[in-house]
Amino acid sequence: xxxxxxxxxxxxxxxxxxxxxxxxxxxxxxxxxxxxxxxxxxxxxxxxxxxxxxxxxxxxxxxxxxxxxxxxxxxxxxxxxxxxxxxxxxxxx
Amino acid sequence: xxxxxxxxxxxxxxxxxxxxxxxxxxxxxxxxxxxxxxxxxxxxxxxxxxxxxxxxxxxxxxxxxxxxxxxxxxxxxxxxxxxxxxxxxxxxx
Numbered sequence: 092x093x094x095x096x097x098x099x100x101x102x103x104x105x106x107x108x109x110x111x112x113x114x115x116x117x118x119x120x121x122x123x124x125x126x127x128x129x130x131x132x133x134x135x136x137x138x139x140x141x142x143x144x145x146x147x148x149x150x151x152x153x154x155x156x157x158x159x160x161x162x163x164x165x166x167x168x169x170x171x172x173x174x175x176x177x178x179x180x181x182x183x184x
Numbered sequence: 185x186x187x188x189x190x191x192x193x194x195x196x197x198x199x200x201x202x203x204x205x206x207x208x209x210x211x212x213x214x215x216x217x218x219x220x221x222x223x224x225x226x227x228x229x230x231x232x233x234x235x236x237x238x239x240x241x242x243x244x245x246x247x248x249x250x251x252x253x254x255x256x257x258x259x260x261x262x263x264x265x266x267x268x269x270x271x272x273x274x275x276x277x
Binding site: 093094095096097098099100101102103104105106107108118131132133134161162165166168169171172173175176179180 | 187189191196211225226255258264266272
């Protein structure tokens with residue numbers, strides 16, 4: 092049986108493919124796909140503006156191919172995770 | 185309401201603290217805590233041997249302080265996530 096940790100990892104992978112499969116290369120996120128993912132899957136996404144997405148895309152797209160591959164997406168999640176962790180530690184203080 | 189992605193990120197943070205809080209520094213994993221986390225939360229953990237844990241600890245402990253901090257744990261999760269993704273892509277072939 093899947094543990095909560097394994098289920099969480101599966102969700103991270105599944106969420107990427109839910110959007111990467113929509114258009115163009117099925118194994119990478121275009122800017123439009125990244126925008127949809129952020130808007131639909133993250134609370135902060137509701138308030139995000141076009142300029143923020145441009146900025147996010149540029150900072151994640153390490154190899155500058157205008158697509159976010161799974162490795163680049165993982166870096167994004169790690170950053171999010173560290174922000175969540177900071178909140179968690181603040182909460183416990 | 186929390187999305188599945190947000191819930192997954194919370195689980196990653198929560199799982200770390202569930203073990204890091206057991207002994208010593210509450211914000212890092214000792215080797216013993218890492219071992220418990222891997223054994224209890226990952227299927228591969230059931231078959232893992234003491235030598236494997238030594239090896240894992242060494243490879244994750246970038247700053248060689250004998251403790252795994254949250255950033256080092258995130259690197260571990262990223263690696264796991266990329267392995268899951270490889271399986272996922274193989275499955276779809």
